[in-house]
């Protein structure tokens with residue numbers, strides 16, 4: 076069904092380029108490509124995706140091959156492997172379902188390419204739970220937005236346009252007050268309201284955020300602080316932030332785990348969670364962690380409901396085990412005996428590994444070291460349908476197939492791998 080804005084030459088689309096998953100995009104069906112309503116990041120994603128080389132063929136040791144031969148070679152590698160690592164995992168829900176089926180059959184370890192960031196959130200969540208909000212709640216209720224260590228729009232460009240400067244909300248609420256702490260100062264202009272009201276910007280070294288967040292908590296608990304500054308920020312500025320949070324009817328605290336580059340950042344996220352809990356003793360407040368991309372939330376959610384664990388999990392005889400430290404790509408890629416690298420949204424290169432490497436990925440992927448097998452696949456939301464979790468994990472949105480392609484989807488390739496593995500297994504049993 077066409078929306079009001081669509082014509083015969085146009086189609087609506089959902090953008091998978093960031094966790095906001097804007098579903099109000101309108102694309103031209105005919106050349107040249109034009110994308111209405113998208114931000115520059117979304118336009119770049121669609122331009123790159125539509126100009127990707129869909130005629131690229133699979134390859135074995137860098138030499139062009141057909142799909143059947145590439146699947147056969149990949150099957151041999153997985154067959155011989157006893158400790159395969161499935162990494163990258165840049166895919167959506169249906170792709171991840173297929174990946175998990177294959178991991179169960181091959182006793183593989185699973186890790187997402189952005190898990191160095193997302194694990195910080197997972198550890199904080201596992202430690203004591205957290206109170207987070209949805210995008211609808213931000214739109215309808217938030218009256219103060221505190222962004223810690225992030226300008227928000229660099230990673231989620233339409234955040235303010237869609238959720239903060241909206242004139243329509245279910246409840247009569249004022250335009251939210253925006254406060255930044257430790258965000259890159261030159262990027263905080265995005266927090267300026269349409270009426271020209273500038274955000275409150277507290278400049279701070281991001282490495283001092285642990286101290287600053289703990290000071291906010293201490294101030295909220297009415298602890299006496301004798302220092303004049305915390306993390307080089309004047310105490311008076313932090314007192315003023317605490318007052319705004321206390322007086323808010325619905326404060327939302329936003330952070331991006333990928334911008335917390337200091338060690339043990341999960342402890343700072345835990346402190347943010349505690350700050351939110353304390354605020355809820357007298358008013359309402361909630362957190363909003365920004366995701367890193369490449370389907371990280373879709374992959375973790377699908378993994379959690381299918382196996383009981385997010386990624387950094389390992390299958391053994393059909394059962395999943397979990398180790399947030401040892402099952403990371405960094406720890407595993409040099410001890411695994413086979414690497415399957417998956418990246419379907421973006422042409423991310425696999426890490427250089429000593430072991431046989433299979434890549435199922437974006438057709439434009441370039442390699443520093445030629446993998447043993449490369450199987451190019453279509454891009455979800457452009458070449459194939461898919462299902463993706465929004466950054467608040469409250470809903471999934473369907474991704475459309477917007478063009479015809481010869482390239483198989485990740486799910487189709489994995490199905491062929493599963494069939495080939497089962498056939499080899501059956502042949503072995505027969506011979507025995």
Ligand code: SF4
Pocket residue numbers: 090091092093094095096097112113114115116117118231232233234
């Ligand atoms: S804000 Fe995110 S989802 Fe929306 S158009 Fe931009 S990149 Fe795409």
